Amino acid sequence: MSHYRERATTHPGLVCLWERSADTPTTGRVVPDGCTDLMWSDTGALFVAGPDTTGHLTDMRPGTLYGVRFAPGVGPSVLGVPAHALRDLRVPLADLWNHPARLEDALATATDPCAVLAEAAAHRLRANPPDPLARAVTRALPTTVAAMADDLGLSTRQLHRRSLDAFGYGPKVLHRVLRFDRAVKLAWRGVPFADVAHRTGYADQAHLSREVKELAGVPLGQLIRP
Structure with a gap:
């Protein structure tokens, strides 16, 4: 156990x-x-x-x-x-x-x-404090990388390079991972999967299911099974 x-x-x-x-x-x-x-x-x-x-x-x-x-x-x-x-x-x-x-x-x-x-x-x-860009990127609303870079006063290449250094992947992948993480935490709390999809910005429950399977390797129901 x-x-x-x-x-x-x-x-x-x-x-x-x-x-x-x-x-x-x-x-x-x-x-x-x-x-x-x-x-x-x-x-x-x-x-x-x-x-x-x-x-x-x-x-x-x-x-x-x-x-x-x-x-x-x-x-x-x-x-x-x-x-x-x-x-x-x-x-x-x-x-x-x-x-x-x-x-x-x-x-x-x-x-x-x-x-x-x-x-x-x-x-x-x-x-050695973290790059202040990290907080700005994690808090940015989902948008295109070009729009995010423009809001932060960077080129898309600069944003991608600094994101790789800070997070290990570019801003688009980061936001995908963070959305997945929020969804899994809601599901763990017992929120119905359709509500999880709506509250975390997926198009629908099928979209949520595909993303979970791709990022976790198993369906959401199996992932949160005790």
């Missing part, structure tokens, strides 16, 4: 702190949400999950995995590399940070590993 829980954090730029535990080997499905995560396993592994473009299955050994989730566009400031360099990858933190042994030692003795990860991330964010 596996258990997953999230809790809020007051650190700017962090979506949540989370823990996933399993008593036996298990497999779970990870789907795109526009975010990156910094994770530590009670086996001692310290690594990063980059932004995903499609759903995939992941195996989990018995034990507990602790993580902090960065809002879209925040991860590069913490991790020190553009988001597209981590797209669809799981990478040891040692490949990105020089000598993370101090953090590893703190995690090994922590009563709350998530808080240790969050403080390490917040420290780096204070020294």
Whole structure:
């Protein structure tokens, strides 16, 4: 049996702190949400999950995995590399940070590993704030890339390049992923699928179904099944 829980954090730029535990080997499905995560396993592994473009299955050994989730566009400031360099990858933190042994030692003795990860991330964010464009792009209303670039005072090429650095993909793909993420969260809360489609801007329920199948790899009903 596996258990997953999230809790809020007051650190700017962090979506949540989370823990996933399993008593036996298990497999779970990870789907795109526009975010990156910094994770530590009670086996001692310290690594990063980059932004995903499609759903995939992941195996989990018995034990507990602790993580902090960065809002879209925040991860590069913490991790020190553009988001597209981590797209669809799981990478040891040692490949990105020089000598993370101090953090590893703190995690090994922590009563709350998530808080240790969050403080390490917040420290780096204070020294290297995210590109201010990231928030503007995530909050922009769905429109054409050309119109979005014009509103932000950029060329379409500049917008695409800075979006790749911040999010791992261009603005059009980002908004597609964020809409999918909003839809899945509503479905998890029990909102009827037709209402989910209407509230998140899909043309109809069939459109929602196609997008979920393409991004998650399974139908929406299967994706949210306990």
